[in-house]
Amino acid sequence: MKQSELFTKTLKKAPKDEESASARILIQAGFIDKLFAGVYTILPLGWQVLKKIENIIREEINSIGGQEIFMPALHPLENYKKTGRDKLDILFYTELKNKMKLVLGQSHEEIITPLMKKYISSYKDLPKAVYQFQTKFRNELRAKSGIIRNREFLMKDLYSFHRDQKHLDKYYESVKRAYFKIFERCGLGKKTYYTYASGGTFSKYSHEFQTTIPAGEDLIYICQNCNLAINREIKDEIKKCPDCGGSNFEKKKAVEVGNIFKLGTKFSKSFNFRFTNKKGQRQDVVMGCYGIGLGRLMGVIAETYHDKKGLIWPSPVAPFIVHLLGFDKKAEETYQTLKQNQIEVLYDDREDKSAGEKFADADLIGIPIRIVVSKKTLGKNSVELKKRNSKKIELVEINKLVKRLKLELRR
């Protein structure tokens, strides 16, 4: 797309009322806009990133048999009374004109459990895995850390349904592998740790995926032998690594980018959600649930990949692959060539901006590859290519550019 047409503009200064670096930089570069604390609009550049994150998650969850649906955000309070979560601290309340009491979905166990009860009656109907991308509403007392802990945010929530604990355990492992692939593809593979955490009301332990960042709100203990981590909240209970028995840990600040819970039969019992087993007996369906917050993931990627000049997007989640900076009318030809070759390109065609402003904006927005077309480069039948994560600047012949870019994309 042409940058002259993009309605957002980079801001001269980062906002002062944001405590996290990622929020400051994402706002300054025009990826998000704050409506009020904990509630953000996702702007065109940010929406491209979120769509790419969404597609990565969709591919990996589909590959483990997930079926995509879309559940409502308005939930009957009645359903929460059945599970005992009607007094949950973070609920938003509202009501219909006929006084029917509602809460806004903070998660969807109270909706998916009675839904699945309509379709599952026999062991032959199990296992099943169902997911959605849907907004969650959480009435946090204080929304903090920019887009890391929000009052309204997009979440991928997956729910799985099984005959027994053994089948749940097996599926849980396949979700774990899918989650690692997702974080790997988003560029967070090396800094993300499978972490034991408190199970809350569901089970003794739950598991989180924690990404280490200096501004993390959690503290994790990473086993130096096997890379498993333990959340501070249960470090006193667990002295040795549950996986390898090691006792040498490194303490690091981190932020949760995903969590997976073995719900067991808690919600099945609340809704009397049972199936007939092979022996003809009725028994409770065993459930698991698995979440990833999309905006939070974008925030953590931004926390991980930025420098003083701006963002440095990993290619798979970048809003565009190429930022084409035009200082000559012939740049338009390069723009058309890239578009025809399905290379995602933001073309800075603005005529009222100086070279300095264009270079600064390119660094701030952080698209992986910057291409400069100017009289000087055209004199050599070339364009200038620089990667955002490198200092090297090279000349590439115009007629070899597409081939070179496709090579970069394959890496």
Place this chain on the structure above:
Amino acid sequence: MKQSELFTKTLKKAPKDEESASARILIQAGFIDKLFAGVYTILPLGWQVLKKIENIIREEINSIGGQEIFMPALHPLENYKKTGRDKLDILFYTELKNKMKLVLGQSHEEIITPLMKKYISSYKDLPKAVYQFQTKFRNELRAKSGIIRNREFLMKDLYSFHRDQKHLDKYYESVKRAYFKIFERCGLGKKTYYTYASGGTFSKYSHEFQTTIPAGEDLIYICQNCNLAINREIKDEIKKCPDCGGSNFEKKKAVEVGNIFKLGTKFSKSFNFRFTNKKGQRQDVVMGCYGIGLGRLMGVIAETYHDKKGLIWPSPVAPFIVHLLGFDKKAEETYQTLKQNQIEVLYDDREDKSAGEKFADADLIGIPIRIVVSKKTLGKNSVELKKRNSKKIELVEINKLVKRLKLELRR
């Protein structure tokens, strides 16, 4: 996908508490599920349809310069006080823990106007067009007609911003053309009429796209000369066709599938949203807004395309293109061949269902092309092909099937 793995099942009987045929049939076939009146879960088959509708809309709105964003559903009540819509009859109210008053988004003028104000300051920044797919919440006293008038629903809402009325008028015409393309691609082209309606608080008239269906909640008067229509609500004011001057009208029941409003400067004035014109003077930005409800569109397509046996999806919005009914293990080979050729196929591999049940389900679900693989057809090295909208059954040689299907898809 394999039908044995799909978690939904068709219901033996349609629900009795739904007044519209489309809702009854969509629930029976497993496309949607009612949580409570006016609030539905979109199930896997329905979600495939909505995603296709969404992509059609996205392509057409992108082609007229729309930039996609994602605005929040939680809105400060304060913003509604500025526009005088804080007492709007259909608002849902809620609040933060710190008592900040919120409403749930029923539309997004109160959010987009102050957002655009941050980026638009000069005539050089205009025009702009920005849209999103986002849930709307409307506290209707009575939700009726299945998924036609809901309390919670997905909507594409586009907003445009212009220097003056003349520029708005021009863009308005391009949206009108894009809308006709959208309804045409969804199979509603011939039955959808551009209709003059009341402008409400914004202007004298607004314009609706009305699709004629027997169960329609609106009544329109269609000019027999030029096909323009007039909504009953303003028929007393407008005696002659505003386009051709004709006075011969046919009265038909219809349902609104899209609407477009010239907002003028109503919202700009509320938020003091102004720009500097070429002469250096400050003036109000002129706005338009344009909506299409996605679930409603699915409902109207279902109302238009069904018979006593079930749904009859037009290909561009069908959940799958081929419904493969297997009565022999070799059907698996056909399934794999179709998948490898990127033909979207639902494979009925269920072993505990009779032929009669499989045929009835195929008619109910309404996928455009039914392929039967049985010992009988295999004996002739063939499969049986029948379109849902035709009675003709033909034998197609197995090695010619993919070519034949690709031919069908190109039609």
